[in-house]
Amino acid sequence: MTFAQQAASEAVGDAVGEAERWGVNMTQGVTEVSRTTYDLHMLIFWICVVIGILVFGVMFYSMWRHRKSKGYQASQFHESTLVELAWTIVPTLILIGMAVPATKTLYDIYDTKEADLDIMITGYQWKWKYDYLGSDVSFFSNLSTPQAQIHNELPKSENYLLEVDEPLVVPVNKKVRFLITANDVIHAWWVPDLAVKKDAIPGFVNEAWTRIEEPGIYRGQCAELCGKDHGFMPVVVKAVPEDEYHSWLNERAAAAARIKELTNKTFTFDELYARGEKVYNSTCVACHQANGQGVPGAFPAIAGSKVATGPMDGHLSMVVNGSSKNPAMQAFGAQLSEVDIAAVITYQRSAFGNNMGDTVQPIDILNFKNK
Numbered sequence: 001m002t003f004a005q006q007a008a009s010e011a012v013g014d015a016v017g018e019a020e021r022w023g024v025n026m027t028q029g030v031t032e033v034s035r036t037t038y039d040l041h042m043l044i045f046w047i048c049v050v051i052g053i054l055v056f057g058v059m060f061y062s063m064w065r066h067r068k069s070k071g072y073q074a075s076q077f078h079e080s081t082l083v084e085l086a087w088t089i090v091p092t093l094i095l096i097g098m099a100v101p102a103t104k105t106l107y108d109i110y111d112t113k114e115a116d117l118d119i120m121i122t123g124y125q126w127k128w129k130y131d132y133l134g135s136d137v138s139f140f141s142n143l144s145t146p147q148a149q150i151h152n153e154l155p156k157s158e159n160y161l162l163e164v165d166e167p168l169v170v171p172v173n174k175k176v177r178f179l180i181t182a183n184d185v186i187h188a189w190w191v192p193d194l195a196v197k198k199d200a201i202p203g204f205v206n207e208a209w210t211r212i213e214e215p216g217i218y219r220g221q222c223a224e225l226c227g228k229d230h231g232f233m234p235v236v237v238k239a240v241p242e243d244e245y246h247s248w249l250n251e252r253a254a255a256a257a258r259i260k261e262l263t264n265k266t267f268t269f270d271e272l273y274a275r276g277e278k279v280y281n282s283t284c285v286a287c288h289q290a291n292g293q294g295v296p297g298a299f300p301a302i303a304g305s306k307v308a309t310g311p312m313d314g315h316l317s318m319v320v321n322g323s324s325k326n327p328a329m330q331a332f333g334a335q336l337s338e339v340d341i342a343a344v345i346t347y348q349r350s351a352f353g354n355n356m357g358d359t360v361q362p363i364d365i366l367n368f369k370n371k
Helices: 003-021 032-065 081-109 242-262 269-288 312-321 338-350 362-369
Strands: 117-124 127-132 138-141 168-171 176-182 187-191 196-200 206-210 216-222 234-240
Touching: 032 081, 117 168, 117 187, 117 196, 168 242, 176 187, 176 196, 187 234, 196 206, 234 242, 269 338, 312 338, 312 362, 338 362
Parallel strands: 117 176, 168 234
Antiparallel strands: 117 127, 127 138, 176 206, 187 196, 187 216, 216 234
């Protein structure tokens, strides 16, 4: 390679890298599939650039070289066999040249067999649920960006609206298959660094896969307009070494077992109130607001509401079964543990000036579900 060719190549590389940094190009990602997809994208891009230069170059040259001011007259011809063959054969060859690498890449993207780990991903308004199939590990991942930042009361953090309380943890160098669906409306699970973007459709399961080569944290978002809080539904994937992953999985399985045991425990009011406040701030605050005042015309207030200050069965039913009159009020019976439901109901009945002083125990929630 000559010095001029090397300089030109470096200039093109710098331009492509700068475009990626400015967010106007695809990211290369951290998986083999993401890099293959990026390379295919750049190949097709440069083919289109060359075609554009050739076509417009010939067009502008012809317009300039054969302009009327120089006395040229337009040629009168049609049905040229050579031209007909050229503009049929050349595009066909170009398309075949594009189709071969594109087909191979698509085959790799859809090849989900022989996975080392299966994870069910379910979209809810507006959070993700992760079930590690073959184990008892299951949890929800909620936005953790403080409400003060969202309401411009504090400076935005570096990962504003891309932070969650529970990231999806996966091992590096293992093939992970994702089974993606939704509980309510259509969502889309998208992590650019992994080259994974799949619609989450109620009643239907889509498949995707990844094999992450480098430990790290990779962020994405719901890529489908799924409701008013669509922008508050981030995805965070944490890739860790295999031994660290197994340690984490064992800890989560033990924690799930402890939660089941806690169902039979009797908590004090203070314990329930403190835990309920945390559950409220991660699960309820987006709709009912941090002050419990709700959003007029969309989401009712908790403060002074007839539900939170009324009969206990009505409150239990609202949280466990949701509301048939207001579809935005989801059924949390399957989303939260009996401990968390008991805690958040205890909190709601005494916070925001409600001052009911009621204590709800996890066994009460279990008995209510079993009625």
